[in-house]
Amino acid sequence: MTTNLDNQTGMIFAVKRFEVHDGPGIRTTVFLKGCPLRCIWCHNPEGLTACPTLAFDRSRCEMCGACTVCAAHRISETEHNFDRSICAELIREGKCMRCDRTCAGNGVRPALRLYGEKTGVKELMPLLTADRPFFGTNGGVTLSGGEPLLQPDFSIALLKALHTEGIHTALDTSGYADPAVFRPVMRHADLLLFDVKAVDETVHIRCTGVSNRLILQNLETAVREGKAIEVRVPVVPGYNADELPEIERLLASLRITAVKKLPYHDYARDKYAALGLKYEIRPNKS
């Protein structure tokens, strides 16, 4: 790992201020791009891939025709058409024409948005510290995503820089990473916001696409090291709701008492449409 913190760069897709549910107090949350999980209920689909992804919100498009077009993006009289695979290829090859930069949207928000921007710690710090007056004694900055553990160097650099500024840090993570990656990142955060979605491995794979063995192993490591932990349990009827008793037993055995259940919501539905993704989840009403 590099030691030059200021020059450390990474890929993020958002910075949100006044986040009240990403750790204690008022927080600024920086969302790192890329995630190894594919949770069916994911409400940040724009953060799933490691490389930038284009979103188009039709409701904000005035069909002004100002945006650039390319092999992946065509405009007819009444609509925009995207070939997502060509778009991804152009981005990977560094040939993206950045139609989002020419989008005027509805004058309030652009219709086109490219999620995923390479940035450095030095560039980010002014924005991350701007709300310091509101942090008080328990607020601060949370690293989330996506999955911060996919960018361990960048995550550590950010956490260190924030500590230098005296700002409380939280790491919001799925815990899905090799322990050799998990441990150093975890050690630099003041608070771990650790997702536990299922204890049964089959259920976990069905809901997230990956096994939970590494996740549970890393959780135990964090407990052993005396880390401050808040476990977050997304509760999705018909998918993992039946796992709740087992999750509670597990957390009790680990003596983890700070637990937050996150009820399912479909606020992210429109994001899927904007990204050209299908919103697969059909949660039970119960």
Place this chain on the structure above:
Amino acid sequence: MKHNFYRYRDILNNEYENPCPECLFGEDKKTVSDVLNKLKNDNPDMPSPLLRAYMYEYVLTHASIEINPYSIFAGKIRDGVTYAEYAHNDGVLEQFSYRQRIEVYDKKLPEVMSRKRLAEKLGICSVSADFWHAVPDWEQLYRFGLSGLLRRAEDTRAAKAADGTLSEAQRVFYDGVIITYRAILAYVKRLYNASLGYNLGEYSRCLLRLQTEAPHDLYEVLELTLIFMNAFELGCERARTLGRIDILYYPYYQTSLAEGYTQEDIRELFRYFFTKFHSARRFANQPLELCGVSVDGLAGENELTSLILDVWEELGNDNPKLHIHYHSGISDTIMRRLLKILRSGKSSMVFLNDETVFRGYEKIGIPRHISRSYVALGCYEPIILGIEDPMVGTAWINMAKAVEFAINGGKDIITGENFGPRTPEEFDSWESFYRAFLTQLDCLVDFVTDTVDQMLKYNTEANPSPVYSGVTQSCIERGRDIFDGGVRYSNTSFKCFSAATTVDSLLAVRRLVYEEGAVTLDELCRILQNNWEGQESLRLKVKNSPEKYGCGCAAADELARDIYAHISKRLSGRHNTAGGRWRIGADSITYNYSYGRTTSATPDGRLKGEPLSKNLSASPGMDREGVTALILSATVIDHTDLLDGAVLDFLLHPSSVQGEEGLEAMLKLVKVYFARGGMAIQGNVLDAERLIDAQKNPQAYPTLQVRVCGWNEYFNAMSKQSQDAFIEQSKAL
């Protein structure tokens, strides 16, 4: 005490809209109007204060009164119109007062009036001496009662006559007050006599006592308040706050408890009392004030504060509204409670920062041991009762017009009419353009101050106020009307609004014309004249610019600060023709809509007719960095320069502030805003889906209310334009 409020709540909620015709006693509107006209025509040489007093006398002793047998505060006065019509400026005496003022100004100040009308037409401002925003010195009313106030006026007049110091002007003044207060007592007697036919028990006994004594318990205080407001508001004056009632009513509350009232009895009194204002559909809501510090500097909250909040929350109405005096010692418990209520949708409240108000008063020479007892009348404008009359709303200046005039050589872009000085139509640098903007802004400020200064000379002729003056101790001591030097500080105030539109427009000019060279100033002028037609791409590019106020853009925030500092410096040390100081504020009320309709397209990408920016908010849709950035931006401005009211509106999505942590976050927002010197803050917690549904299915949302400006409105009663504006803002969250 019988508790019948909820049994009769539906009737009480509508008692002003649905008067009881068989309960009316007295003359109708037309008869009263004819008599007042005759009074005026038969007495062309009568001094204005006496003529006004005789008009009050006639209305109070002859206009119809109504008894509502379902209410414990049973009486109201009408001069033939419902109270709801009063609120819409249709009272007979009120109409007289408006006509009289216009007559006086048209006769004495024809050129001033002509320029005033031009300013209104061009969407610059509406300017007038402000007699509307008024507050009786409630403490004096309760201490002396009506008979005591009358005696004070009579005794003072007699004493001055006896020692030969009574001038003719003073004689006229005292006689006006005495005639009026005798008439108010006669009105109380009329109510009493009418009430005897209804077996109203304690109500009648109360009216009997109030004819000769000061109120002694809470019921009498509340009854006297309503009676006095009826008389006070017959003209154009409005009692624009009930005052700091947790402190003011506390000794009477204790007396009531000692006399056997239970806590539940007290709550019942407040249910009836508050519902009066709800049923009257009080325009811009009726303020009552809580918390703050007492004159001794101690925390003002007491058990009555909690009880009042209990009833207010229980009723869930938009009227009355709460003015909460925030101070360093206010308890977090009460703040959390208030914010929880606000979050639930009962948002008819504003928080005021005592410290900023005190420092604002210090800047105009009033020390804090005097300003400590201030109340906030109207929306959030401080006034020190009995000592200051600040005429809080003489004008609302649309600062964006100064940008327009700077672009177009002093001329209105739509009509081509010249209002401001002729400044050049091209500038070789941004700095010289900005200086031209300041020149135009100075012209608008001077126009307001000159106009008001001229009008002040005719206050007594235009609007003598015997009711208001009679309750103010220093007026009686001095023998002068409250609007004619009756109080120590005859200050005058006006607002300068549309800050965000102005700043965003100035920075757009800088960028487009002087940095990028995308257009010349002349080309920009023509683009604005054509309402951006054919320039949609450029317009949207400007709208998407990051240089906007309210997002943490230092250039924008500092420009807003500098503009207000410039105006404040211009007025610093200046006195009005009454010897008082000038105060400025930054709020817009709803002029951001009405003047938006008559303001041309602006360089920030706003189309002609679209709303201007509101209060200290970012331009519509431009608060892209959220509420924390908005607070940080708004507090770059020095709010101690904005003593006449500066409020920040927040809009939060329910999901962002749910739970206990959400409440703590809201509390933190307020605390940081005030720690950074913010003056006042209010807001909404709304989600767009609910508003959209309410627009489609209004019957399902009868109590949904929104904080519009310095008051609340029921969503269903708002215009579609206003509803759409809230929906668009909420969608952007």
